[in-house]
Amino acid sequence: LTDAQIVAAMRDLVPKNAENFAGTRAQFVRETLVKEQAPRMSALLNALGVLEIKGEETDKALKQLKTLRDLSKRGISSLPEGFDVSVADPSWHSLLEGPDRKVALAALKASAATSLKKAIKGGKLWLEHSSRHRNRADQLIPETQWAEKHKSLIRALSLTDNPDKFLERVLGRVKAGIGQLVQAVEDGALTIDSQGHIHIAPIQALEVEPQVTKTRESMFNMIGDAQFGNMLVEIDAKSGFSQALLGRRAKDMAELKAVYGALYTHGTENTAKGVCAMIPGLQVSQVTMAMRATEASGRLREANSRVIEFQQSMPIA
Structure with missing residues (x-):
């Protein structure tokens, strides 16, 4: 028709x-x-x-x-x-x-x-x-507190109040990212079609060996049950990832708990308010400030690197 x-x-x-x-x-x-x-x-x-x-x-x-x-x-x-x-x-x-x-x-x-x-x-x-x-x-920092402490808060986030310097950093990361993209295309790791869409070949999973499964089950049976909170504190004591997230050592126990609360919030579907209900003595403002601190450029990657180094130091690794 x-x-x-x-x-x-x-x-x-x-x-x-x-x-x-x-x-x-x-x-x-x-x-x-x-x-x-x-x-x-x-x-x-x-x-x-x-x-x-x-x-x-x-x-x-x-x-x-x-x-x-x-x-x-x-x-x-x-x-x-x-x-x-x-x-x-x-x-x-x-x-x-x-x-x-x-x-x-x-x-x-x-x-x-x-x-x-x-x-x-x-x-x-x-x-x-x-x-x-x-x-x-109500969701923002109170004006009086912002007027008194905004300089230190900006520094804690590794930011600057100078727009030119901020844009210079952003453009530098954009330039570096485009350079990595060009290198990936030249190496054949990905392709870009005529419409500008990026295509990456799907990752093929390896076959799971039965011996690996048996070894893992035996290892976890030897370890037994463990509380996630205790494990978090122990790994932090041996790797120091909280120092990487804050950019310095925690001043007191409350600040350390706030960092752990921020990790819980970032890594789950929970909110800062929900995490505070799980951890006694913690306030929402402490968690949200710690969340912002962990989002600073390079800090989360540094913390991850410390945990990986700690893992790789074990003989089983």
Whole structure:
């Protein structure tokens, strides 16, 4: 079939009495939310009513939510005439200004639901008890502490407050990476096709020898059960990986525990708050600061190298 024949065949499938909608897909979605999904929008906003959503008083989404709560308290089932439609995005204005004021109220509910979703995900609105959608100011270092200690914090992360020096480091790493990529292409380790996609040959796994499995099982049976925390401390004592992560020796036990907590957080699906619940006497701010310290350039690689050197010093290695 030609394109024209396909379109003609599709038109024959459309019921003759169907309304001819000439708008965009986004307009069609908005009208569907207002006219067909109005009960679901109301139920969704009623569920949101138990949440204490906070944000700037000037935020449009928050203004729409407060307007709907006010109308609900007064028992009004239609949007009043002369309603200020500027609180909603312009795409909703035609529905909010329509002659049917009940439909206009349903449009305000749909607009509020979509605006709240965008604002909460974007961080403009927040909930105090939420772990993900919190106030941005609460997730940052307090301003007074930042003003007093930002120089030392920047140094702890091996960073600089000079943008030119920072860009110089970044560009240096980019140049080195491109050089390694060129060398890998010349060596045949990877290929780049005409569309710029990089292709690396898949790694083939070697066959597992039965003797290796038996040896491993025997070795672990001799070692027995061990707590991961005890093993972490013992390996640190023999390899000194915490010194590599901090760039110096830990000042006290709390700082050392924070480094271990940062490793737990980075290496698992847990959060800093969750790790603090596992390790007594540890605060979230201590773990997050240690996480940033371990992310400094080269520190994690140096710590890994120390652990590998310790492993390779064993006769079995």
